Amino acid sequence: MTSIQKPQVRHPGLPKNTLGYTKRDYEGAMSTLCAGCGHDSVTAALIQAFWELDLPPNRAAKMSGIGCSSKTTAYFMKQSHGFNSVHGRMPSVTSGASAANRGLTYIGISGDGDSLSIGMGQLCHAIRRNVRMLYVIENNGVYGLTKGQFSASADIGSTSKKGEANVQPPIDPALLALSLGATFVARSFSGDKTQLVPILKAGLMHDGFALIDVISPCVSFNDHEGSTKSYRFTREHEVEMTEVDFVPIRHEITTADSDAAVTAVQMHDGTVMRFRKTDEGYDPNDREKAYAHVRACQMAGEVATGLLFIQRGGADMHAVARTVERPLVELPYSELCPGKSALDTLMDSYR
Amino acid sequence: MAPTNVNDPHHYHKVVDCQYACPAHTNVPGYLRLIAQGRYTDSYLMNRASNVFPGILGRTCDRPCEPACRRGRVDGKPVAICRLKRVAADLRDDITDQLPTAPAVKNGKRVALVGAGPSALTVANDLLPLGYDVTIYEKNAQPGGLMRVNIPSFRLPAKVLDDECGYIINMGATMKYGTEVSSMKALLAEGYDAVYVGSGAPKGKELDIEGRWDESAKPNIHIGIEWLANVHFEHVEKIGKRVVIIGVGNTAMDCCRTAKRVGATDVKVIARRSRKYFKASPWELEDAEEEQVAILENHAPKRFVIENGKLVGMEFEQLAWSEEGGKQVSKVAGTVIIPCDDVILAIGQDNAFPWIERDLGLEFDQWEMPVVDKVTHQSTRADVFFGGDAAWGPQNIIWAVEHGHQAAISIHNHCSAAPVTERLEYGMNLVSAKLGMQSWSYHNDFNPSPRQKMTHEELVKRFSSVNVEVELGYTPEQTALEVQRCLNCDVETHFTDKLCIECDACVDVCPVSCLTIAVVGDEADLRTRLSAPAANMTQDIFVSGALPQTKRVMVKDEDICLHCGLCAERCPTAAWDMRKFDLLVPYAGATLESIVSTHIASAGAAR
Numbered sequence: 001m002t003s004i005q006k007p008q009v010r011h012p013g014l015p016k017n018t019l020g021y022t023k024r025d026y027e028g029a030m031s032t033l034c035a036g037c038g039h040d041s042v043t044a045a046l047i048q049a050f051w052e053l054d055l056p057p058n059r060a061a062k063m064s065g066i067g068c069s070s071k072t073t074a075y076f077m078k079q080s081h082g083f084n085s086v087h088g089r090m091p092s093v094t095s096g097a098s099a100a101n102r103g104l105t106y107i108g109i110s111g112d113g114d115s116l117s118i119g120m121g122q123l124c125h126a127i128r129r130n131v132r133m134l135y136v137i138e139n140n141g142v143y144g145l146t147k148g149q150f151s152a153s154a155d156i157g158s159t160s161k162k163g164e165a166n167v168q169p170p171i172d173p174a175l176l177a178l179s180l181g182a183t184f185v186a187r188s189f190s191g192d193k194t195q196l197v198p199i200l201k202a203g204l205m206h207d208g209f210a211l212i213d214v215i216s217p218c219v220s221f222n223d224h225e226g227s228t229k230s231y232r233f234t235r236e237h238e239v240e241m242t243e244v245d246f247v248p249i250r251h252e253i254t255t256a257d258s259d260a261a262v263t264a265v266q267m268h269d270g271t272v273m274r275f276r277k278t279d280e281g282y283d284p285n286d287r288e289k290a291y292a293h294v295r296a297c298q299m300a301g302e303v304a305t306g307l308l309f310i311q312r313g314g315a316d317m318h319a320v321a322r323t324v325e326r327p328l329v330e331l332p333y334s335e336l337c338p339g340k341s342a343l344d345t346l347m348d349s350y351r
Numbered sequence: 352m353a354p355t356n357v358n359d360p361h362h363y364h365k366v367v368d369c370q371y372a373c374p375a376h377t378n379v380p381g382y383l384r385l386i387a388q389g390r391y392t393d394s395y396l397m398n399r400a401s402n403v404f405p406g407i408l409g410r411t412c413d414r415p416c417e418p419a420c421r422r423g424r425v426d427g428k429p430v431a432i433c434r435l436k437r438v439a440a441d442l443r444d445d446i447t448d449q450l451p452t453a454p455a456v457k458n459g460k461r462v463a464l465v466g467a468g469p470s471a472l473t474v475a476n477d478l479l480p481l482g483y484d485v486t487i488y489e490k491n492a493q494p495g496g497l498m499r500v501n502i503p504s505f506r507l508p509a510k511v512l513d514d515e516c517g518y519i520i521n522m523g524a525t526m527k528y529g530t531e532v533s534s535m536k537a538l539l540a541e542g543y544d545a546v547y548v549g550s551g552a553p554k555g556k557e558l559d560i561e562g563r564w565d566e567s568a569k570p571n572i573h574i575g576i577e578w579l580a581n582v583h584f585e586h587v588e589k590i591g592k593r594v595v596i597i598g599v600g601n602t603a604m605d606c607c608r609t610a611k612r613v614g615a616t617d618v619k620v621i622a623r624r625s626r627k628y629f630k631a632s633p634w635e636l637e638d639a640e641e642e643q644v645a646i647l648e649n650h651a652p653k654r655f656v657i658e659n660g661k662l663v664g665m666e667f668e669q670l671a672w673s674e675e676g677g678k679q680v681s682k683v684a685g686t687v688i689i690p691c692d693d694v695i696l697a698i699g700q701d702n703a704f705p706w707i708e709r710d711l712g713l714e715f716d717q718w719e720m721p722v723v724d725k726v727t728h729q730s731t732r733a734d735v736f737f738g739g740d741a742a743w744g745p746q747n748i749i750w751a752v753e754h755g756h757q758a759a760i761s762i763h764n765h766c767s768a769a770p771v772t773e774r775l776e777y778g779m780n781l782v783s784a785k786l787g788m789q790s791w792s793y794h795n796d797f798n799p800s801p802r803q804k805m806t807h808e809e810l811v812k813r814f815s816s817v818n819v820e821v822e823l824g825y826t827p828e829q830t831a832l833e834v835q836r837c838l839n840c841d842v843e844t845h846f847t848d849k850l851c852i853e854c855d856a857c858v859d860v861c862p863v864s865c866l867t868i869a870v871v872g873d874e875a876d877l878r879t880r881l882s883a884p885a886a887n888m889t890q891d892i893f894v895s896g897a898l899p900q901t902k903r904v905m906v907k908d909e910d911i912c913l914h915c916g917l918c919a920e921r922c923p924t925a926a927w928d929m930r931k932f933d934l935l936v937p938y939a940g941a942t943l944e945s946i947v948s949t950h951i952a953s954a955g956a957a958r
Contacts, residue, residue, distance in 0.1 A: 002860075002920045003789040007797035007913055009425055011864040011883040024862075036854040036923025044859035191853055219854065219923040231852045235900050 038190035038216030049200040069111030069138035088119025091126035106133035116152040140218040141229035148221030159226030184210035242306040360779035372419035374753035394439035409437030413747035428802035458482035468496025470739030471549030473755025490531035552740035562655030575697030591692025600630035603697035664690040728758040759939035778935035798835035850926035857918035
C-alpha cells in the first residue's frame, strides 16, 4: 500500500509511441502488493513492452485467476478488457474468450500456485490447444498471500522464512511446457528488465501459446538466505541461454550482424526477433536438446533463463478447430445465428 | 562518475531550488508549510530570520525564487512564493515580544551606517543584538531608502514599511534623520569602529541627445527615480496627459503606473529591443499593461522635439534587429515622432560618491566605483564596508539584505579583531521525515491545482490615488490551495546504497521517471541512459555508490522530482528515506554550536 495515489503528472520529456501514448498511459491502479514485490517489476516490464509495441489498450484482454500474481492485472492498462476468474481457471476462461473473440491480444498473468497447483490441468490443456496468448507465471516459490507456505515450484532444500527446508521436488513450468509441446517457452527474472522486456514483446507477437516463467521474488516471505527464489540467489545462479533482441517491423535494422551466433526469426506479422546464443551449443529450435539443457541446469542448481524454445508456424487453437476467421462480435446476426432451417440441416447431416 | 557526496550541504541545498536561488537563502518550503498550518506568525519569523523584511518583500521582491521553482518545470507555473510571503506578513499577530533584543550592556563598539535602506537596516538588525552602538545617517526624514521614495505606495503601503523598519530601529539604533553625509573624512573623524556605506545608487542615468538641455523643454523631462521621489514627497502632483517613458526596467514600470495616477491618460513605454530582452519582471509588465500602458518595442530615442518653446514630442529610430555572428545587431528602418507632453527617463541608475574623499585609503576603480571585496564587503580601507546598490550598482532589495548580512559578519569580525575572511560555512541538519508506515511529517500528495490568480483593485478606484494598493492579497481559500502546490523540495530523497536489493520498486513507481539503476559511467553518458533523459544541465544528478548485488549504481535526476515519497514508500529495505533538510546559515556573531541549536529549534517548530 502507499499513502497516496501515483500523481498524474509525468516527466515532460517522456517519449510517445506511434499511438501518441507515453508509458504512463499504459499504467493501471496503484499496486497494493508489498513494497519491493517482484510482481510490480513484472508489471512495469509489461507496461514497457506494451508501450514499445504500440499495443492499443482497447484491443487487449487481461486475464487472471487468484493470488498475488493475479492481482497485478489491475495495475496495468486500465483501459483494457479483463477477466479475473476463479482460482486456476484463467487458462480455460482465456480459451473461451479467445474462441469468441480472436481479435484481441490475450495477456494471462498467473503465479506458481495458480498455475502449478490448483490450475495445473487448465494450464496443460491451454498449452495442448495452443491458445494464442501470452502466459506469464510470476514464480516466487511460496504462497505469499497465505503467509509463505512452499509452493509447487519450491526447490528441494530451499528453506522457509523460519528455516524449515522443503523436501518435495519442484515442478518446473518451463520443462512442463516443453514436454507438453508448447511452441514458445522462456524464462526470465523480474530484476532484469533488459532481458525481460524483449522476451515479453516476443511472447506477445508469437502466433501461439507463449509461456514465460518469470522468477519474481517475494520480499515478505522468500527473499532470505535459504531461498532459491530470492533476488540475490537468482542473480548469482542465473545462466542466460540466449539473449533476445526484438525488432518491430517498422524499425530498420541498421547494424549488420557480424556475430555468427545471431539468429533472426521472422514473426507472423513481419516483425523480427533476433536472439544470440550466449551458451555454447544451445539450440532453442530443438525441443529435445532444449529440454535436456534446461534439465541439466536445474540439476546443477542453476537457473536457465532467456528464450529457451521457439517453434514457428504451429497450428493454434483456431487453426486446429477451423473456426471462422472473424471474431464472433463482428459477424452479422444472420451468420452468427442462421435460424431453425440451418439447424435442421445440420442435425440432418448427423443422421 | 564518482558517488555524490550528500554530506556536503551543497547537494541538498541545490535541490531546494527556491532557497538556492534566493540571495538570502530564505527557507521557502519551511515557511510555506507553516502557512499551510495557519501558523502565520511562525512563518513570518522564519522568513524574517533570513530576509528581514517579509511584508515589504512579499509585495516588491524581484522573486529570483519563482523562476527557479521546481513546480514551474512540472506544470509550467511556479508556486506564488512572493504572494504567500505577503499572506504570512498580513496575517501575523503582534510579534514584538518574539523579536531579537539588544542587550542592556553594550559591547563598546560603535558603528555608523550611511543610509537607512534595506542593506544598512539589515546590518543594524544583525549587529544591535550583539551589543553594538549603531548610528544610522539618513538624508530623508523617514527610514526605508529606495523602498520608501522610489517604490510607489500603490505597491507598498507606508504602514508596512513603518512596521518593518521599526522592528529594527526600535532595538535601539540611533537615527540621524535629515542628515546627508557630505564627508567621509568627517564621519571617520567621529571615531567609529566601522562604517558601512549603504547609500544606494541614487543617480538616474541621463539621455544626452538633441533637445535634452533646451531650457524650454527641461521642465517636462524628468529622471525616473527623482520624479518618483518627488511624487512621494508630494512635490509633484500632476503630469501632462500624454507621457512617454524611456526604458523598460522595473523603475519604468513604477513610473508609467504612477503617471496614470497623477493625471496622464496616454502613457507609452518605449524600449530599444524586443520583449524578450526587457529588464522588467514579467509580472510588472503585465500589471502595467492591465492599466492600459502601451509598450513599444524596437524604438531608439533620437531627439526631443521642441516647437514654439515647448516639448511636443520625441523622435525615435525604428530598429530592425537581426543576428550576425551570434550577436544581435540593429538597422534603422525609419523614424517616427511620438507626440507627448512629458518624458520620463528610466534607463538605469549610477552610483555617485562625491562625498568620499579620495585620500582616505579608499581605492576607486576606473569607473569611479569603490573597490569592494565580493565576499567580505570590505573596501581597501579596513574599517569601511559597502553593500546594497552602493557596492556594485543597482540590484534589488533581497540582494541588499544579503549584502547586509554578509557585511555584518565582516564588521563583527573586524571589531572582534578576527580576520574578515574567517567565516563559518553553511551547515545542514538532515532528519528523517518518517513518522510510521507510509506516514510522513509533511503532506506528500501532489496537488494538481493551477497557480492562483491575485485579485486586483478595480481600475477606476486604483487611479483615484497613488496610495490605493493594487494587489488585494490572497483569500484564505486561494492561500490554502497555493501552499499545497509547493513540492516540499526540502524533504529530500536520501539513499543508502548498502541497503538496496535492486528490486526496481522505486524506479517503477516514480511518477516522473527520475530514477534509474544503471551501470556507472561518466556524467554526460549517464544522463543519456536514464529512464527519462536528463537534459536540464542546471540540475544535478545524484549517483550512489556501487549497489551490493550487481555493482550497478542508483541514479536520480533531481530535475523534476515531486518529493512525493513514493520511492521511499515502495522501498522494502528503507534504502530510500525522506529526510527533512535544514540549511544552517551563519549570521554575525554565530558560532558552530549556536547555528545548530537555533536551527534545531526552528526545525522542530516547522513540523
